[in-house]
Structures are given as structure tokens and as C-alpha cells.
Amino acid sequence: MQHDFATPIERRHPRAQGQTPEWPSMKWGRYTPDVLPLWVADMDFVSPPAVMKVLHDRTEHGVFGYGGVPNSLRDTLCAWSLKHYAWNIEPDWQLWLPGVVPALHIASLALTEPGEGVLTVTPIYPPFLKVADNTGRLKQTASLAAPITSGAPWRLDLEALGEAITPATRLLLWCHPHNPTGRIWDEQELAGLAELVCRHDLLLVSDELHCDLLLEEDARHRPLAAMFPALASRLVTLWAPSKTFNLAGLTTACAVISDDKLRARFAAKCRGLMPETNVLGLVAAEAAYGQGESWRQELLETLRKNRARLVEAVSCWPGVEMHPPESTYLAWLDLRRAGLGKNPQKILLEEARVALSDGADFGWPGFVRLNFGTTPDQLNEALDRLDVLLNTAG
Template sequence: MGFDFATPVERRHPEGGYSSQKWHRYGADILPLWVADMDFRSPPAVIEALERRVAHGVYGYGEVPETLKKTLCDWSATHYDWPIEAEWQHWLPGVVPALHFATLALTKPGDAVLTATPIYPPFLAVAERTGRVSQQARLAEPVGPGEPWRLDLEALEAAITPETRLLLWCHPHNPTGRVWRHEELEGLAELVARFDLFVVSDELHCDLLLEEGAQHRPLAALFPELARRTITLWAPSKTFNLAGLSSACAVIPDATLRQRFVMACKGWLPEVNVLGLVAADAAYGQGEPWRQALLEVLRGHRDMLKQCVARWPGVSLSVPEATYLAWLDVRRANLGDSPYQALKEQAGVALSDGAAFGRPGFLRLNFGTTGAELEAALLRLDAVLGPAAQ
């Protein structure tokens, strides 16, 4: 079955009711390649399932269907080689709330929450918002052109104090696109066990591995001894472009840990909306052909971006191994104090500011858009960053 990833979808038209943070935040002259929101229509199976549910006409309080729990169990066993149980799942409306409630459940005021930068910005806000102490360790930058970002285990260990109780981890990594190697994760697991930490493993982009034949292995599956201290977060939102339907799942094998998390959520969060549950079930149950086609498109877009960046003096790219996000080092590109602002004003392209991720001088670019829109944005950037502009 063929899928259309080439035809642009109108997302700005206010009269159509197509509310979009990505396309409405900036003016009509700005091309947005910032927030992690793709411009592709979701899988036909998802759209059809939603149409059937909407036609029912009654949208009362729902509950997580057993079919969805089984679907996710099957997906995990097939895609991650991790047999999970239905009772391990706690569905909730979003991964970002889950980061906060996990912190409330697993730590107390005065405890410290550790993460590694650069990192998805909400990670950096969790400690302050929950009245905990924020700790950060820096990832190791690429040692040369084409080299990846790396986990610096020495820096991570040096950041741990007696107050450290929780590690917020991102696997695969947003924003660098790293798929962590086994030896890196093995060192991480050793530190977690030795310092008796809990782990929240955000694995939101795990179904978007871009290398042919790559398979995601959840942290708790790779190291079963960590399962009793780990909360794994999954969602169909990034893979199947369902972010606005707000459905995510915390997978927690340990019953005591699971109960603590569930109790922390009570009264603070609504249940997942009925359409989000329907969409998640259809995506995990029938969305695999669409996902495979998407991966081919993203590989092509990644290649297009890589070729373009190679032309830009002072700009480097560590080629992402996963996600539809690229992390650009523009510190030597003569863009002033705010590269984000400079490219928005001079090129008419909105990227994500690296300062929000804990690394000023970097930019995150979302290439999860149509080929025509990506090409148009890259041409604009080339006019500012390319050799002719130097």
C-alpha cells in the first residue's frame, strides 16, 4: 500500500480549525522546523479508526481497553524483544506529565534529580517545578567531523551526590539523535545500581531508528536487574504523529514502584481521552507498514540535510541515528549571540534554540516535513549559511 508523504497539508488556516503550535507561533513568512511535530497525515488505519469512533457520537469517560494493553504487549515483544505484562502499563495523557509525577513519586523535597545535557527542555524544568534539586552532567561532544555525541560516564558519576535519587534518561536521545551503544548503557546501569538511583527512561523516539535493521532495546530489558527501579515511557505520538491526541504509557514492572507512580498521578491528571486510546490501539496494531514507509522518507530527508550542511562553513552536524531531529553546531557560523533569532530574521526559518536544551550555540532542526517544504527551508538557510553568503 502506498502512503503519501509528499503532498503538503495545510496547517495554518485558522478558519479550518487546524490549531497548530508549530505553524501558528510565527508569522506566515516563517517556515517552522522547530517543535517535534511532523507535517504528515497520520496512518490511514488511525484516521479510519478515529472516524468510526467519532461517528458513534458519545464521548463519555473511557477506560483503557484490554485490546490496547495486549496490542502494546505484542508490539514490545515483536519490536523490542521484551515480553511485558498488561498489568505493568499505566496509560496517561503525555510523557512530560509522567516525568513530573515520577519525580514526585520517587523523590522527596531536598532530593536531587540528575540528567545529561543537551536534553529535551522539560527535563531541565522538572526539578524546579517539583521542589527538587537540579543536577546536570554534560554529554561528550563529537571528537571530530561525523563523530557522535557520547555518554561521559565520568562526568555523570562526578555529578552524583548523596542527595541524588533519580536519573531522567532519554533513549534514543533528543536532541542529538544518538542510539546509545551497549557499552554506554552498561556503564550507565552500573552507576545506577551502585548509587541506588531510580531511572525514568524516556523512550519516545524508539520506533524511529534510522539505520537499516536497527532494533531498539529498552533499558529495563537490556538490564533486568534495573527493572525494579525503572519507569519506561512510551507513546505513539512521535512515531505516528499523534501528539495532539495526548496518549502515553508508563511501563513499570515492579508492583511497588508502579503503585507509587499511580498514586502520585491520582487527582492531578485526567484519564487519557477516548480518541487518544483509539488512535494508540490502531497505530500499534495496524501502523507498521506506514512506519516503515515513514522511515524511508526520513532517511532521504536526513541525507538531503547532511549534503546541505556540508556546504555551510562553520556549521557541523552529528548525523542522527534516530528521530526526525538534527542537532546543529553553529558556534562558528558568525550568527551572533542568538543563532536562533538570526536565522529566524535573516532566513525566515524557525528552528529550536539550543539554549533551551542546555547548550547555547546549537540549534535543533525538525526534518519531519514534506520534501518540498524541507527543500524550501534549506534553500533559505543556504542563502544565509552557505559559501555565497560568507
Template structure:
């Protein structure tokens, strides 16, 4: 098999501060290496870029519509990669997964209802309930107690947190920030609780095409439990897999007609159309992006190994092997860097990580290893210097 990295270049650094503004690269000073927001430093697949060029050359950018060919491409992707045969009519295209979380909350729950999620969790999850006058209910995951353990769902804790007013579970599958792929028993717990307590599940599966271990295969929650179709909204997007976040395009897959109609009716007037360029990019990615994705996975596996090797030399730091995403969840509570370790790592180490407090877990940090190997090596060296200094 040809090494995809010889066909697609994931090693060449791309200037991202100029001429186009970048949230990731312009939030901090020019000497800071940014490994924070979930945005990779790689050019998107050539097929996507070529499709966008063709669309730009058309020259007219008026109101668009969802093409049947895009719906068909997502059906094909789902069938090929997950074994889930979805229908074109089950798709509701949206301008992003985070807006979809808010829209689902608005459409499928009432003021005062409880919205539950497990922590740590990427920050938008923690803002949905309060922003819509709902009750925020959080349940901590079971943290690894030894190097051989893994993050896991605490079934007793989630059961104890459910109240009569609990109406929705915001689920992240696979999990951001830990990179955990939920085990079958964990998904079964979620399914049983949802049915018994009459919960709607919004399953954010944004990183589902970035399972890093060889042979790993994503199982959408709605596919795993088809009997729960009337209560599951599945959220997908090409944004993380193909580095297209700025094109704001996502899809809610809602096979149950009644639930889909509730979602559509409850978001009417609030639900903007997706970016027409995002629609073009999504279709090209789903039709032609698989070779690029396979090459990307090889690069991310290598970067993950590089990161893991570095962390073993950081006194007090712990990393539990991320199974998915290009994000690593670091336990820095015993490094001597203080209650907010990302602050000294930024101020003195000149590396920007995401603060664990924003995910509900102070003392942790999320590191984005979706960058070139050389940039990652430099960032890891800087972090290692800080860890050594703090332990002395």
C-alpha cells in the first residue's frame, strides 16, 4: 500500500496568520505556538479545493438549496463507513453542529426542562441550557485511576442526576476532549436510561471519522439502537475530518418523521441555510475525500505517538491514550504549574492549550495535535522545558 503521506503533504507548514485572519493563529502573539482550538493546520483535500474553485468560477453566489447529490453523497458515506442506510429525507442541513445543539434545545424542550451532559466536555455543551432558560445538569465521567485505566461513563452517577424535569441528553460520540470511544456497555446504559426516563438524545458525532486505532469502526448511536429512533438526533459534519470548519456546514440526521417535524417546526425562522460553499465542499469531501482521510489518519497516529512519548518524560503529567479525534486531554494537576496550568504554559512556555476549566475540569488541558510533525515537536519541547522547571 502506498503511504498516503507521500501523496498528500501533511508536513509542509502553511502560513495562517497572513493574509487571511485565523482565530487559532491570531489570538496570541506571533511567538506562541497555538495548540488550542479544534482546527487542524493542514490544507483540505485537493478534491475539495478543486470543487470550490469551480464554484467560485461560476461567479453567482445567491440563495442556494440543498442539492440531491449532496444528500445522496452523505447516504453513501454513512452506508460505506458505518453500515447505516439513511434516507435523503432524514437529513436537515444546518450551518454547524454548535448551532444545531442550540436549535435542538429550543425545538425539543421547554423552559425549565433539564439538559444533561457528562463532563469534561467541550465548552459549547455547557452553555446550551442556560442560554435557553433550561436547567444545566452535569455528570462527571469516571477518571482513570491508573495508567492502564480509561475514561468511562459513571452509570450510577448519571442515574442519580436524572430528575423528573430532565428531558434531553447532549451526547458527544466519540468524546471530546478525552478521545474516548464509548464501549458497547456505555452506549447500552445511555439507551436504557433514555427509554426509561423519556429523554431526547442529541448525539454530536462530529469526530466520528477520526477513530485512530487501526480497524476501529464508528457505530452511530441511532444505528446501534434503531428502536430509539423517535428520540435521537444525530449531528454530523465534514468540518473536523476534512478541516472545513470555516465553511459552516453540518447535518442533523433525524430518521423519525415526527421528531424531524418537531425539530423543523421548532426552528423555523431560527434556522439559517448552510453556506453554499460549505455545501459544495461537503459533497466533494464525502465523494472524493477518503484517500486524503486515510493519509490524515496515518499522520495523526504518528503525532499521537510523538505526543505520548513526550508526556512520559513530563514529571507529574498524565495522558490517557486518545482513541479518536486529534485532541489530547492532559492531567496537569500534579505538575507544580498551579491551579490554572495553561497560564504559565502560555506566558513562559509560549504554547497555547485549551484550559480544562472551560470543560468543567480545572487542572487539565486539551492539546490539539493536528499540526505538522515539526511544529508539534517544537511545542512538545517547550512544554517539556516548562514541566522540568516546575518539578524542580
């Protein structure tokens, strides 16, 4: 491998040599030094060399005033979309924003009225569940169909989703591929979703943040907008380089909206509520999409090996169930029968000193989300700690 995904990087309190201030990490700074953090979704890998170089060059310029989105970035994303997703997007469809979570909130404000329903399907990335409350809308949820047998995949329950839609429902927040289960939705599930959206005249936000991290060798992401052109007048697609290239701290994302009227509504609500684009994030995004493909391919090899190691470990833990994630670097573990009580995340933190994300925040208590986007040695150490506790508890 040309790139290093094995050497641990100091992330607790790194700093420039002999200088202050420190550069704290949310992931590594929340807990005491004896805790291994496998929770929040950022990886422990150095970003692609092309990104490092362009950021160095940009900082050497020394002026960080208000910037604009360069045409070259728009063209680069168009090329990436066509090559990887077979979706021929236009530069003018792109609205570059400071992150996907702010974009979810802007969508609610721009596309719904106070009191209208914002629907999402659980388990789900926690900010989805806060959008309605934060924007004065009606929070609505439906549940995925949990696996019936050990190792089986989670499924979209179209009947449950349809029953959750009421006359108040206006907006559906969707995650494709799915965080936290790692599902790559199949065409039948997505066709059923599209039919429900059209039948009930809903607007749809498709968070496709993990679309470049498909772990199945033959899988290829298909954006909802490419699969179902009839959704164009009601669909916002959210992309970002943050998960793929480990750039979350540069707060840069893109809403791709082909419909002029829908895009204008979204853009109008951004004014005054969103900060200007991040000048470093924009150049990093262009370098990542334009020159980061070899790094991404090696990352996928590392994540596949880490996933295999995780699957091996889970198979030895009594009462623990997991469908191997088909995408992302996140695994969704069912610990309800592992003998750890009602709050397994707390027990794993206190007794194994491994920090995972609490399933209750995703709408499903008794589960945890594990981030395996870390070096093999750090993953092995965390799994060894969990192995001691889970084998004893089971």
C-alpha cells in the first residue's frame, strides 16, 4: 500500500512542535486517556496527500478572507458524480454549505411550515431526530424492520413507513447508505420509498454522505436522483468529502438540487442563517475529489480488513448480534441479550474502557454503534477489551 493506514496518530492533545495552543480532538478528548474511543464518526487516518499539499499551499498564501466556490470545484464534483455514480449533474445545481447537519435544518426551514411533519426512519444518525424540534416542526418517526435471524440485514419496512405518514407530513429525511446499520438499500426498497414520496406529495432529503464507502466489492452507489428522475422537483441530495476523506473538521458539504424552484427556496433560507463557505474546506474538497481516488481505494481495503476482524470478534460474543455493514466504517451492534442491562454503552465504557455511541441516541436503546475506522492495532486493542467483558457477561 502506498498510504499509511497502520501508524497511530496522536490525537488527544496534539500541537505543533514546541508551540501552543493545543489542537484538541472531540473524539479523543471527551474521555480520560485510558479509554479507547470508537464512537463519533471520524477516522484515525491522515487525509490524502493531495489534500495535505493544497492546504499547505493555501495557508502559505496567508489571507483567509471571505471566499467563493471556485468553478473548478463545481466541475470536479460533476466529473466525480458522472464517473462514480453515473449521474450527470450540472455545476449550477450545487449549493456548497458548512456541513450536512446544518443542511438538514435548512431543508426543514425552507421546505416546510411550522407545525408540519418531518419524518425519519429509525435507527438513525442522531441529528436527524433533532431537526423537527429545533425548527418548530412536528417530529415523526417510523422504524426499520429489525433482522429476524442472526446476521440478517435490516430492512426498510414500507408498510410501517406508510402508516407513519399523516396529512401533516411534508418532509422525509432519508439516509442512503444508512447510518448506523451500514445498509446499502436495494432497488426494490428504494422504488417503494420513491412511490410513497410521490403518492403522498412529500419533499425528500437524501443524505448520501457515506456513498463513497461501499464495502461490498461489486457494489456501486446510485443516487436516488439518478435512479428516479421523477423525484427531481421534490429531492435534495446531500454530499460531502468529510467521511470519505476524513475532512469533517473542515465543515464543507454540498446540496445538489436539480430543480430550479426547489434550489431557490433552499438557497434563500440559507442567507443569514448559514456562515460563508470555509475557504480551506473548499480547496480540500476539490483536491480530495480530484486527486484522492488511490487513497480512497486503499482506505476501502483497510476498512474491509477491519470489518472482517470485527465480524470475527462479534461471532464469539454470546448474545451479541450484528449484520456486517455493507458500507461506512460504522457497525450497529444489538446488545439487548448480552447480559449488560439496559444501558450497555455505559457498562462497556466503565468496565472495558471502550467508548461507543449509545443506541438510545439513534432511537434504539440497547444497541451501540462502533466506529472501526481506526488503525488495526487500535481496533484489536479495543476488541480485546470488549472480548473480556462480553465473554464474561454472556
